[in-house]
Amino acid sequence: EPEVTQTPSHQVTQMGQEVILRCVPISNHLYFYWYRQILGQKVEFLVSFYNNEISEKSEIFDDQFSVERPDGSNFTLKIRSTKLEDSAMYFCASSPDRAHEQFFGPGTRLTVL
Amino acid sequence: GESVGLHLPTLSVQEGDSAVIKCTYSDSASNYFPWYKQELGKGPQLIIDIRSNVGEKKDQRIAVTLNKTAKHFSLHITETQPEDSAVYFCAAIDSGNTPLVFGKGTRLSVIA
Numbered sequence: 001e002p003e004v005t006q007t008p009s010h011q012v013t014q015m016g017q018e019v020i021l022r023c024v025p026i027s028n029h030l031y032f033y034w035y036r037q038i039l040g041q042k043v044e045f046l047v048s049f050y051n052n053e054i055s056e057k058s059e060i061f062d063d064q065f066s067v068e069r070p071d072g073s074n075f076t077l078k079i080r081s082t083k084l085e086d087s088a089m090y091f092c093a094s095s096p097d098r099a100h101e102q103f104f105g106p107g108t109r110l111t112v113l
Numbered sequence: 114g115e116s117v118g119l120h121l122p123t124l125s126v127q128e129g130d131s132a133v134i135k136c137t138y139s140d141s142a143s144n145y146f147p148w149y150k151q152e153l154g155k156g157p158q159l160i161i162d163i164r165s166n167v168g169e170k171k172d173q174r175i176a177v178t179l180n181k182t183a184k185h186f187s188l189h190i191t192e193t194q195p196e197d198s199a200v201y202f203c204a205a206i207d208s209g210n211t212p213l214v215f216g217k218g219t220r221l222s223v224i225a
Contacts, residue, residue, distance in 0.1 A: 004156075033212065043157060043202060045212035056212060091156050102213060104149070104156035 002026045004105035006092050012111045016081050021108045023075045023092030030094040032075045033102060034067065036060070036088040043091065049075065082112045115140040117205050117217035126193050128139055134219045135187045136203030143205040146186045147213070148177060151200045161188070193223045 007025045015020050025032050034046040047057040051068055064080045075094075079086055089109050091100040116139040118122055126132045138146070144165035149157035163177045163186065172178050176189040195223045200220050204213040 006156075035213075042217045043213075043215040045214070048212055058212070101147075101159065101162065103159065106156045 001113045004092055004094055004103055006090075006105040007028045008108060009106065010109045010111070012113065013082055015084060015112055019039035019082055019110060020093075021077045021078050021079075021090050021110070023077070023105055024073055025075055025092065025094030026096075026103060027073070027104075029052050029096050031055075031097070032069070033093040033095070034077045035091045035104075037091065037107075042090075045053060046077070046090075068102075079110075082110075084112050086110060115143055115205055115214040116209070116214055117203060117214050118215040119203060119219055121219050121222045122217065123222070125222045125224060128195060130193055132190045132193050132197070132223075133187055134201055134203070134221070135185055136205075136216050137185045138205040138214075139184065140205070140207060140219060141184065142207040143207045146177070146179060147204050148188045148200045149204065149215075151202060151218070153199075157202055184188075191223075193221075194222050195225050197221060198223045 004026055007022045011019055030047040035043050036046055037043045045058050047061045047067055048055045066078045068076050089107040091107045092105045095102045117197035118137045120135050137222040148160050150160045151157045161172055161175050161177050163179050168179055172192045200218045201219045203216045206213050
């Protein structure tokens with residue numbers, strides 16, 4: 001069964017450094033998402049991406065965040081200058097059509113020291 | 114915007130008993146309600162969902178019911194097993210908006 005994959009599973013970085021989190025969505029899906037989950041809290045929406053552009057973003061997704069689909073299979077989340085409060089699990093999700101049945105990857109645990 | 118609330122942060126049941134987790138939502142325009150199961154160290158996995166034109170949906174031991182008047186929907190797990198132990202998240206969305214709005218999650222513990 002096709003699934004969303006994410007790399008790395010765990011990323012440790014120093015405050016102020018740039019990180020890139022990678023995702024490979026399910027191949028025939030058209031909508032892509034990033035969510036984050038701070039330890040013990042609920043899953044929060046960051047950004048959605050369709051037709052090679054951002055379709056929606058939350059207030060969390062400020063100028064330090066960016067997304068890209070560089071090669072038709074990967075979907076990346078870049079954090080330019082990480083802060084301590086960026087430490088969280090970051091989940092990529094994809095969906096075959098608008099809004100429904102989002103399938104989540106296993107997540108990347110980002111630790112900012 | 115949508116706000117999703119979960120009534121119980123934790124729920125413990127004996128193996129074989131039923132578990133019910135209830136979730137409320139605020140936006141009457143919401144029309145899609147998924148339930149996700151999250152095991153330790155893993156991403157949320159969709160286990161069942163319901164659309165607003167249906168009142169109940171069942172898949173083996175799992176069912177979801179929707180009460181649009183009261184704006185709540187519930188996850189029902191029958192004949193619980195230890196492997197059902199996980200955190201369960203409800204979410205809601207309306208067709209005019211793509212991001213899922215998640216509730217806080219209920220940690221279900223099934224005691225053998």
